[in-house]
Amino acid sequence: MDVRWINPFIEAFLNVMPQIGFQEIKKNNISVKSSSLTSSGVMMNLGVVGDLKGNVIYNIDLEDAKKIASKMMMGAPVLELDDMAQSAISELSNMLTANASINFSNMNISTNISIPTLMYGKDFEVKVNVDQFICVQMLVDQIPIDINIAVHE
Amino acid sequence: MEKIKIVIVDDSPFSISILKDLLEEQEFEVIGEASSLEETIKVVKEKKPDVVTMDMTIPGTDGLECTRAIHQIDENIKVIIVSSMKDDEIVKKAKENKVAGYVQKPADPEELSIVIKRAMADDNLLKELQGIYCDLFKESLTNNLNRIAKTIPIYEESIKLSEINDSRGISVVIGIIGKCSGRMVMDLSYETGKKITETALKREVKSIDEALAMVGEFANIVAGNACSMLNKKNKIFGLRVAPPTIFHGESLHLSKSNIQTNSIVGQTDFGEICLNIGFKRGEEEWM
Numbered sequence: 268m269d270v271r272w273i274n275p276f277i278e279a280f281l282n283v284m285p286q287i288g289f290q291e292i293k294k295n296n297i298s299v300k301s302s303s304l305t306s307s308g309v310m311m312n313l314g315v316v317g318d319l320k321g322n323v324i325y326n327i328d329l330e331d332a333k334k335i336a337s338k339m340m341m342g343a344p345v346l347e348l349d350d351m352a353q354s355a356i357s358e359l360s361n362m363l364t365a366n367a368s369i370n371f372s373n374m375n376i377s378t379n380i381s382i383p384t385l386m387y388g389k390d391f392e393v394k395v396n397v398d399q400f401i402c403v404q405m406l407v408d409q410i411p412i413d414i415n416i417a418v419h420e
Numbered sequence: 421m422e423k424i425k426i427v428i429v430d431d432s433p434f435s436i437s438i439l440k441d442l443l444e445e446q447e448f449e450v451i452g453e454a455s456s457l458e459e460t461i462k463v464v465k466e467k468k469p470d471v472v473t474m475d476m477t478i479p480g481t482d483g484l485e486c487t488r489a490i491h492q493i494d495e496n497i498k499v500i501i502v503s504s505m506k507d508d509e510i511v512k513k514a515k516e517n518k519v520a521g522y523v524q525k526p527a528d529p530e531e532l533s534i535v536i537k538r539a540m541a542d543d544n545l546l547k548e549l550q551g552i553y554c555d556l557f558k559e560s561l562t563n564n565l566n567r568i569a570k571t572i573p574i575y576e577e578s579i580k581l582s583e584i585n586d587s588r589g590i591s592v593v594i595g596i597i598g599k600c601s602g603r604m605v606m607d608l609s610y611e612t613g614k615k616i617t618e619t620a621l622k623r624e625v626k627s628i629d630e631a632l633a634m635v636g637e638f639a640n641i642v643a644g645n646a647c648s649m650l651n652k653k654n655k656i657f658g659l660r661v662a663p664p665t666i667f668h669g670e671s672l673h674l675s676k677s678n679i680q681t682n683s684i685v686g687q688t689d690f691g692e693i694c695l696n697i698g699f700k701r702g703e704e705e706w707m
Contacts, residue, residue: 314595314603314662322595322665353675381595381662382679382700384603388587391669394632417665 268419272319273297273403275370276414279363284407287359288338295404295411302400304393304415308332309348311360314381319371321418322395323380325360329387331410332356348387357383423449424540427463429486430475430502431455439473439502439527446533457481457489464490469497471536474519476503476510484517491518498539502527545656546600546701552653553646554682557604557695560646561686564638565693569619573686573693587672588612588692590632592639596647598659602699604646605674606639612691619690636664642695 277294284292304324309332311325327335329348336352337345339359345352360383368378395417403414426448430436433455440450448471452463456478464472472490476483487499498520503510506524514522521535562572588609596602608616610628617625617634625631640661647659674696681698 310667312593312595312665312667314593314597314665316595316597316660316662321663322593324665350676357675357677379597379601379660381597381601382603382677382698384593384595384605384677385675386587386591386593386667386672387675388669388672391667391672394629394636394666394668396636396663396665 268299268397268399268401270401271374272371272416272418273401275367275374276323276363276403276416277405278370279366280405280407280412283359283362283366289407291409292405292407295406297404298402299399300402300415302395302398304395306391306393307389309356309385309387310393311357311383311385313360313364313383315364315378315418317378318376319378319418319420321397321400321416323364323367324393324395324415324417325363326413326415327356328411331412332387334410335359335407335412353385353387357385360385423447424471424536425449425451425467425469426471426473426536427452427454427460427467427469428473429454429460429478429483430473431478432475435475435525442527442529442532443473446529448533448536457486460486461489461493464493464497468494470540471498471500471520473502473532474499476501476505484513484519487514487517487519496543498536498543500532500535500539502532542599542701545654546699548654549600549650549657549699553650553697553699554684556649556653557642557646557697558684558686560642560649561684561693561695564642564645565616565686565688568638569616569688569690571619571689573688576685576687585673585676587667587669587674588694589670589672590635590666590668591672591674592636593665593667594639594643595662596643596659596699597662598647598651598657600657600659600699600701602679602697603677604639604643604661605696606635606642607674607694607696608635609691610668612688612693615690616688632666632668636666640664 308328333345336355339355400417452467454460474483500521504525520539592606613631613635617631679698684695
């Protein structure tokens with residue numbers, strides 16, 4: 268666990284989110300979490316290998332995920348998290364993590380990422396392979412998005 | 421091997437003629453040409469090329485608009501920009517429009533040939549992988565289940581081109597990274613996970629966490645072995661697996677993925693084990 272892993276993700280948000288129409292992007296808080304997470308909502312999991320190994324897991328509330336998908340689809344109303352909306356949110360996690368990966372490479376940390384897997388549901392638990400990890404909560408136009416950086420060197 | 425079929429889009433007949441000679445000398449087959457958006461759409465629909473070389477400046481349109489039109493017809497067609505202009509801004513826009521390569525005019529024959537072949541190779545690599553991965557993931561699941569629990573799964577006849585959608589309870593997600601990146605999800609019920617763990621440990625499980633950890637490790641081994649076997653078939657794949665993430669819950673769903681995936685369902689003494697696997701072409705590295 269290293270605090271240097273936080274900034275590449277914040278920069279990725281600052282880079283990517285305005286491109287899809289969000290204006291106010293800020294860091295809300297940073298916490299340290301232990302190996303399991305519980306969630307009701309949407310999670311996007313991307314595997315990481317290279318100088319860092321593990322997973323990056325984004326967590327968004329279901330209603331918020333619909334809002335973000337709607338924004339990405341030029342404001343089209345999103346009532347259900349249907350295939351299109353899921354696809355949009357998956358693509359967002361891919362863009363953010365790919366961008367963070369470039370930011371890492373500028374710090375001489377080489378990483379490669381897998382394709383995203385999106386899971387959603389009620390009261391489910393997630394277990395990752397590290398004991399402790401950093402969770403950064405970002406606010407994009409007041410919508411909270413958690414980035415769980417469950418990687419190790 | 422069949423020749424790679426190419427359409428040239430350029431507003432100058434002079435440029436078209438130079439490019440045509442150059443490409444034919446490099447053993448490519450030039451099957452058509454176009455000088456406007458309308459002509460581009462027409463010739464691409466009719467001739468179905470593998471590759472289109474695209475000029476950036478075309479009267480009434482531009483190379484990027486033509487590229488988007490081509491990808492609306494068939495997104496697998498590789499568009500390679502061949503233009504006298506090349507700067508960071510244009511290259512960035514080209515990438516955003518899913519261009520497969522960029523060569524500056526006057527085009528160097530060797531460079532253009534390599535860019536075209538590389539764009540096609542990535543595609544062929546994915547096709548090769550898609551042709552073999554289901555069998556190897558099956559083989560890996562069979563071997564490893566046999567190793568830890570002395571039983572082998574019976575597979576449903578058809579491999580489903582579909583998603584798991586509703587999880588059986590436990591879903592282990594494993595990211596795969598390499599020349600083609602992808603993922604494997606192993607999905608099974610709590611009951612199945614518990615039974616496999618008890619058989620492997622030869623005792624009752626103490627807690628659900630013990631079964632989850634076991635299933636996570638099992639999925640990791642299945643994915644890791646399958647990827648090793650794939651790498652042996654073709655070392656260019658260079659596949660590596662990320663550590664497992666274990667999702668579990670009574671109301672858990674796996675989203676339809678942006679890529680085409682295959683589901684392999686194995687019936688075992690312990691219940692169903694489903695593997696959902698998919699790959700996509702690696703990101704183009706043409707900068």
